[in-house]
Amino acid sequence: MIQIKDIIRELELLAPPSYQESYDNAGLLVGSHETSVTGALLSLDVTEEIVEEAIQKNCNLIVAHHPIVFKGLKKLNGKNYVERTVIKAIKNDIAIYAIHTNLDHVATGVNWEIANRLGLKNIKVLAPKKQLLMKLTFFAPTESTQAILDILFAAGAGKIGKYENCSFRTEGTGTFLPGESANPTIGQDGRLEEVHEHRCEVMFPSHLTNDIVTALLKSHPYEEVAYYLTALENENQEVGAGAVGELSEALPVEKFLELLKVSMNVTLVKYTESANKMIRRIAVCGGAGSFLLPDAIRNKADAFVTADYKYHEFFDAENKIMICDIGHYESEVFTKNLLHNYLSGKFPNFALCLSDVNTNPVRYFV
Known part of the structure; x- marks a missing residue:
């Protein structure tokens, strides 16, 4: 019988915990390593609705990209969605594992998946990590x-x-x-x-x-x-934040935006004007990536695809690069598919379920 520790062992070979940022909280958040697994539900987030979905699908393990417990919990009174979600998971013997910035930082992780979806070639880490x-x-x-x-x-x-x-x-x-x-x-x-x-x-x-x-x-x-x-002190060229690569051929801005919408399945792209009328070299970062803008510019990217840009941060493009904000959820929702493809190769006869729940808290009126 497969145990939670068996799933975790393979996940941590994919994305070692030591690669997560110091502020992060990846790992086994709820449950015991020794528990036998009936099935694993793969999702971007963990909410009460996700836990209910796990119950309905007979999955006693949720593997999510975003940690439901990010800051310390001093009480479990059910006063917010985090506490209610954790309580519901514990009551129903459902374990929760998060694989977050460590999966962002590996060359087979979140940013590589974005780059592959856009059809980029010669992909490399945008900001390699040291130490x-x-x-x-x-x-x-x-x-x-x-x-x-x-x-x-x-x-x-x-x-x-x-x-x-x-x-x-x-x-x-x-x-x-x-x-x-x-x-x-x-x-x-x-x-x-x-x-x-x-x-x-x-x-x-x-x-x-x-x-x-x-x-x-x-x-x-x-x-x-x-x-x-x-x-x-050397940089590890295989580990770090973001990715950068090239399209097979340069595209006009409008054609690139069309490619971006189709490839990432988005209905809306917020972007800046740029002096670059043709787009070929692309930097990407799933989730909030504004901190990588200097790296994208230094790598001579024509466009930077990411999410969670604030109004004043768009000015930082300074006509040197086109910033494309496609939304946090939209930039990372496919992570559950990435995990499914990986784990199904390790556990071919095990119940792996993709979540059907849309956990995006943002709605668009188009």
Whole structure:
């Protein structure tokens, strides 16, 4: 029987929790990791109506993009929709898991999905995040080096952008004197040994630290392994906010807006005038993305597709770029489809349900 922890394990391989913003509250918000799952309802938001839908569809797990609990709850009196939703979920033994800014930040997440829907090519992260990479340096006998590296690569080390199995090694002489209680792989007690060794270095995402160190210690032939870890300031080109890419061919503004409406299934686009009469390079950010405008301009985007722009923020375009606000819900509602496609590949014989409820609190009179 599939348990909640099994679903979470796969979700966190897709979008590691360490990639969420410090203000965020992604993760298991209601329920126990050990609970067996009857079915999972996938949604953008969690509301009382979503919980009722889960009950009707026999789903005791809701996987949502937006966390229902964002700020600390000091009381559960049912005085607002957040408290009422949590109470209803608890009463009906329904777990709630949120996968929010961590899913925004991965190259297979929310922003990549927008870019793919628009048909963009050469997609890359718009604003890569720093301080998410580590470097492992270790020393090993030369004849063991490649076998150790192969195991480290399998554990997730050595990936730099589009390249895999990346490492650096130099050759030198290692010395050691085994003590009386030692059980050396090479050498004898009380005798100074000199061994031809490699000094090896590999990079890896910091959230894999335990896996990488475990892989090293299990694969290394020495009784005591010499290694050290270094935190890096490098940007992780595969993780960060927003995405940017290019259309196959440049489009006039009106044609691009038509493409945007059809691709994102929206009836309304708020946009700014721009000196760029032809649109080809596009920056995108699901949800509220005004903070990425400088990055979009620096990346020479002709248009920036996002949501939640305030009146005065539109002036910041300064005729350098066309800001296109398509609405928060509209920019992220397809996230439930993204999650469905991913989880169905991991659990092909498991009940995964797409929510039918429109949770958009905004209505348009056209």
